[in-house]
Amino acid sequence: MPAHPSLKPAVTVLFCGMLCSAWWLDRQRTRNHVAHPGEEQAALERFGFWMHDVAAEQGVDFVHQQVTLDPQIANVEPHVAAMGAAVAVADANRDGRPDLYFTNSAFGSDNALFVQQPDGTFRDLAQQAGVTGDNGDGEGASMAAVWADVDNDGDEDLYVTKWGYGQLLRNELVPTGQLTFTDVTQPAGLRRWMNSNSALWFDYDKDGLVDLYVAGYFPDELDLWHLKTTRIMQDSFEFATNGGHKVLWRNLGPDAQGNPRFEDVTERMHADSPRWTLALASADFDGDGWPDLYLANDYGPEELLRNVQGQRFELASVGLGEDSKSGMSVTLGDTRNAGRLDVYVTNICKNGYLYQGNNLRLNGLPDGGKLENVAADVVADCGWAWGAQFGDLDNDGWLDLYVVNGFVSADPERDYWYDMSLVATAAGNVFEDTRNWAPIGGKSLSGYERSRVLQSQHGRRYLDVAAAVGVTDLLDGRAVALADLWNRGVLDVIVANQKGPALIYRNDVAPGRDWIGFDLTGAASNRSAIGAQVTLRWSAQDGTEQVQTQIIEGGSGFCSQNDRRLHFGLGPGARVSQATILWPSGREQVLTAPQVGALHAVTEATP
Amino acid sequence: MSPAPAPVSVAAPARTGWRLPTIKAPYVFSSLITLILVVGQLKFGIVGGWERMGAALGTALAAELLLGRLLRGKYPNVLSAYITGNSVVILSKPAPGILWPYWLGALVAITSKYVLTYRGRHLWNPTNFSFCALLLIAPHSMSLLSHQWGNDVVTWFVLGLGLLVVQRAKLLHISGTYAVAFCLLAGVRSLLTGREWLTEIGPITGPMYMLLMFFMLTDPRTVVSTRRGRVIVVLIIALVEFGIRLLPQTNFRGLDVLLTGPPIFALGIVGPIALWLELRRQGAAPARAPQPAPAVA
Numbered sequence: 001m002p003a004h005p006s007l008k009p010a011v012t013v014l015f016c017g018m019l020c021s022a023w024w025l026d027r028q029r030t031r032n033h034v035a036h037p038g039e040e041q042a043a044l045e046r047f048g049f050w051m052h053d054v055a056a057e058q059g060v061d062f063v064h065q066q067v068t069l070d071p072q073i074a075n076v077e078p079h080v081a082a083m084g085a086a087v088a089v090a091d092a093n094r095d096g097r098p099d100l101y102f103t104n105s106a107f108g109s110d111n112a113l114f115v116q117q118p119d120g121t122f123r124d125l126a127q128q129a130g131v132t133g134d135n136g137d138g139e140g141a142s143m144a145a146v147w148a149d150v151d152n153d154g155d156e157d158l159y160v161t162k163w164g165y166g167q168l169l170r171n172e173l174v175p176t177g178q179l180t181f182t183d184v185t186q187p188a189g190l191r192r193w194m195n196s197n198s199a200l201w202f203d204y205d206k207d208g209l210v211d212l213y214v215a216g217y218f219p220d221e222l223d224l225w226h227l228k229t230t231r232i233m234q235d236s237f238e239f240a241t242n243g244g245h246k247v248l249w250r251n252l253g254p255d256a257q258g259n260p261r262f263e264d265v266t267e268r269m270h271a272d273s274p275r276w277t278l279a280l281a282s283a284d285f286d287g288d289g290w291p292d293l294y295l296a297n298d299y300g301p302e303e304l305l306r307n308v309q310g311q312r313f314e315l316a317s318v319g320l321g322e323d324s325k326s327g328m329s330v331t332l333g334d335t336r337n338a339g340r341l342d343v344y345v346t347n348i349c350k351n352g353y354l355y356q357g358n359n360l361r362l363n364g365l366p367d368g369g370k371l372e373n374v375a376a377d378v379v380a381d382c383g384w385a386w387g388a389q390f391g392d393l394d395n396d397g398w399l400d401l402y403v404v405n406g407f408v409s410a411d412p413e414r415d416y417w418y419d420m421s422l423v424a425t426a427a428g429n430v431f432e433d434t435r436n437w438a439p440i441g442g443k444s445l446s447g448y449e450r451s452r453v454l455q456s457q458h459g460r461r462y463l464d465v466a467a468a469v470g471v472t473d474l475l476d477g478r479a480v481a482l483a484d485l486w487n488r489g490v491l492d493v494i495v496a497n498q499k500g501p502a503l504i505y506r507n508d509v510a511p512g513r514d515w516i517g518f519d520l521t522g523a524a525s526n527r528s529a530i531g532a533q534v535t536l537r538w539s540a541q542d543g544t545e546q547v548q549t550q551i552i553e554g555g556s557g558f559c560s561q562n563d564r565r566l567h568f569g570l571g572p573g574a575r576v577s578q579a580t581i582l583w584p585s586g587r588e589q590v591l592t593a594p595q596v597g598a599l600h601a602v603t604e605a606t607p
Numbered sequence: 608m609s610p611a612p613a614p615v616s617v618a619a620p621a622r623t624g625w626r627l628p629t630i631k632a633p634y635v636f637s638s639l640i641t642l643i644l645v646v647g648q649l650k651f652g653i654v655g656g657w658e659r660m661g662a663a664l665g666t667a668l669a670a671e672l673l674l675g676r677l678l679r680g681k682y683p684n685v686l687s688a689y690i691t692g693n694s695v696v697i698l699s700k701p702a703p704g705i706l707w708p709y710w711l712g713a714l715v716a717i718t719s720k721y722v723l724t725y726r727g728r729h730l731w732n733p734t735n736f737s738f739c740a741l742l743l744i745a746p747h748s749m750s751l752l753s754h755q756w757g758n759d760v761v762t763w764f765v766l767g768l769g770l771l772v773v774q775r776a777k778l779l780h781i782s783g784t785y786a787v788a789f790c791l792l793a794g795v796r797s798l799l800t801g802r803e804w805l806t807e808i809g810p811i812t813g814p815m816y817m818l819l820m821f822f823m824l825t826d827p828r829t830v831v832s833t834r835r836g837r838v839i840v841v842l843i844i845a846l847v848e849f850g851i852r853l854l855p856q857t858n859f860r861g862l863d864v865l866l867t868g869p870p871i872f873a874l875g876i877v878g879p880i881a882l883w884l885e886l887r888r889q890g891a892a893p894a895r896a897p898q899p900a901p902a903v904a
Binding site: 003004005007008011012014015018019021022023025026027029030238239321323324349350351352353354355356357358375376377380381413415417418419421422423425426427430431435436437438439 | 651652655674677678679680681700701702703704705707708711714715718719721722740741742744745746747748749750762800801802803805806807808809810812813815855860863864866867
């Protein structure tokens with residue numbers, strides 16, 4: 001075949017077409033993003049919900065204060081210390097209205113317990129309740145908190161995890177009737193210095209008592225205010241294994257004085273990991289009846305620790321090990337209405353520099369499969385993403401996603417990403433030493449990012465509608481929690497921002513969309529019913545049969561905990577056929593045709 | 608690349624006794640990139656999905672065969688396309704969930720060899736052109752491998768092997784000059800910026816620079832012909848990269864996109880100009896055969 005040099009002009013045109021195609025395809029990445037700011041009526045009509053911040057008018061005036069660390073690492077402090085804003089929801093005073101606990105971090109600053117008043121406003125009662133967190137030298141800085149009824153006495157106790165000594169605060173509401181807390185860390189055997197950002201309640205051995213899993217981030221031996229070395233960072237950008245220890249404390253039940261007692265069973269249960277864990281979740285992923293542990297690790301791959309009959313944990317080979325990113329948050333949700341819990345882990349994306357992408361892993365484990373990552377488009381790229389939560393924000397019967405993001409918002413004109421890339425590419429022993437990090441000074445690092453509200457399009461894809469439904473803040477979000485704050489049958493959104501004000505997005509949903517809620521109390525299981533799963537079956541208006549599973553979690557997202565009451569959106573004209581409750585004890589309880597539009601209080605049936 | 612790579616040997620015969628096996632340079636370089644790919648995948652999962660490899664490699668090979676046959680009347684040696692495809696797989700880190708940067712990146716790379724030519728020679732290293740183009744045209748979708756692969760001895764093994772290969776291919780003067788210049792200029796940047804020297808040197812310990820030094824800078828079809836000329840060109844590349852890396856010290860933000868791949872853009876700017884000048888100087892005379900010809904990335 002002879003050469004056809006005459007074809008070169010045609011090939012040249014094609015070549016230009018290729019470059020144009022690249023440009024066009026690049027623009028297509030924003031097609032699932034509704035960019036224009038919305039108005040309430042239009043949002044209600046088009047998307048079915050509208051949100052606006054009511055924190056100030058409801059009395060929540062909390063502003064997170066960032067901790068100051070050892071001056072030796074001042075060059076990277078804005079980066080290293082950029083965590084600690086957390087929020088956990090619980091009905092602390094058992095009045096049927098969710099209360100909010102926010103952590104603060106600066107020495108001398110107080111955590112806040114906003115107790116909801118009958119008129120729907122909030123009052124900070126942290127001082128008088130004794131839950132200020134004791135942020136200070138020698139005690140450390142609060143990073144997150146999780147609620148659970150540790151002693152099964154009917155009120156919610158609180159564990160505050162820290163860079164420092166974590167605190168177990170026992171709620172004295174029962175039997176005193178007063179919302180006061182006693183620090184029982186020492187008698188409970190939990191006083192240990194850790195540099196932890198995440199803690200989780202779950203009942204790994206199904207003995208009816210919630211156990212505590214605390215994940216170290218920085219190595220335990222570091223006191224970040226009195227450092228003996230500047231080699232405190234990760235020993236690898238991608239596969240770091242010098243993180244803080246993880247500790248599994250088994251709840252032994254109260255002693256004679258009524259103090260909770262815990263035993264460190266980490267070694268026996270093989271529950272440790274050398275990774276830099278930032279977030280935890282627990283559920284029975286493989287359907288064997290035992291709650292497993294899911295670890296989202298910064299600078300490393302995610303880990304699934306399979307619970308083997310409550311006897312030990314095993315690191316599962318389910319395709320996670322080779323996918324190393326910067327796990328920030330882990331949240332669980334039945335994204336396809338398939339009756340099983342999928343996993344969403346946030347990571348980092350920055351145009352031109354780093355596209356790690358969030359992971360949305362469909363759970364195929366019960367079928368002997370893997371956790372398959374199917375994240376794309378707006379689900380995968382949420383900037384420097386932190387906390388995320390699944391919840392049906394528009395009550396249409398499909399779980400939406402709320403993702404907060406942004407790392408360091410300082411001088412908007414000066415960016416640290418290039419400086420970051422210098423050490424990110426370097427060998428681990430360069431990366432590990434903060435002296436090798438360029439001073440961040442007043443530069444921004446993925447700052448001023450807008451939060452994402454990803455509306456499920458019937459489980460097939462997601463549409464980013466944040467701006468259109470009123471979510472326009474550019475704060476450095478860390479933790480996000482969902483709760484029906486005012487018992488209206490909708491999920492509201494609470495956001496804890498780093499160095500910024502807490503936000504409460506009141507959610508208003510278009511009329512005519514049904515919902516149902518469940519408030520569970522364990523009997524043979526732990527009283528908080530942490531680990532209980534509700535599988536709801538209903539007929540949608542168009543006649544299709546729907547099924548959705550939700551779980552009560554003892555912590556989820558990043559440094560956050562949702563209200564324990566489960567909320568199911570149903571869409572208009574729904575008829576619920578049954579709700580099946582799988583309690584942590586293994587017992588199953590079926591509610592037939594529970595009423596729509598109501599919160600059902602259910603206590604575990606005992607034989 | 609248009610003609611087949613020149614069949615030069617990598618291993619010179621030993622005078623007596625045991626001899627290193629004689630292997631043609633293109634095969635050595637294609638073997639090296641295969642090794643990087645395999646080790647990187649086994650150790651760090653760098654491929655991130657075999658469909659990516661299929662897209663990049665398949666497109667590169669098919670485009671090479673088709674365009675070679677159509678425009679030059681014969682099926683070309685596909686080793687260079689093989690290296691191009693693998694380079695695209697290893698270096699591309701596009702936005703999650705999209706495959707097109709792999710196949711389109713490979714297609715742009717191979718096609719550029721047939722389109723962006725001057726006096727019968729293509730001016731850009733194909734992979735280099737493709738990355739520069741995509742970073743500029745598709746900034747919301749494209750990024751390069753800009754971080755390390757773990758902190759493992761394997762990384763250093765690959766680095767050592769790569770150095771051995773370029774040494775035996777008599778190309779160490781290119782890679783070596785660049786490495787030395789980079790380190791020295793990192794020292795100057797350290798003085799200018801106040802950053803630690805180790806910080807400024809850091810990037811060269813990452814895998815992106817392995818591919819740059821072992822494949823792109825040494826591409827026989829896009830380097831100038833003389834040893835002295837290559838050393839000068841590579842020094843200029845290092846200098847331009849030095850300048851790009853100083854952009855954050857200025858108040859000018861218009862060129863910040865160059866910071867997403869300083870050495871890639873430096874090569875993309877300097878390499879074609881140098882070659883164009885040489886070809887122009889040589890006039891209508893046939894281009895002097897490059898010496899020695901290892902491979903192209």
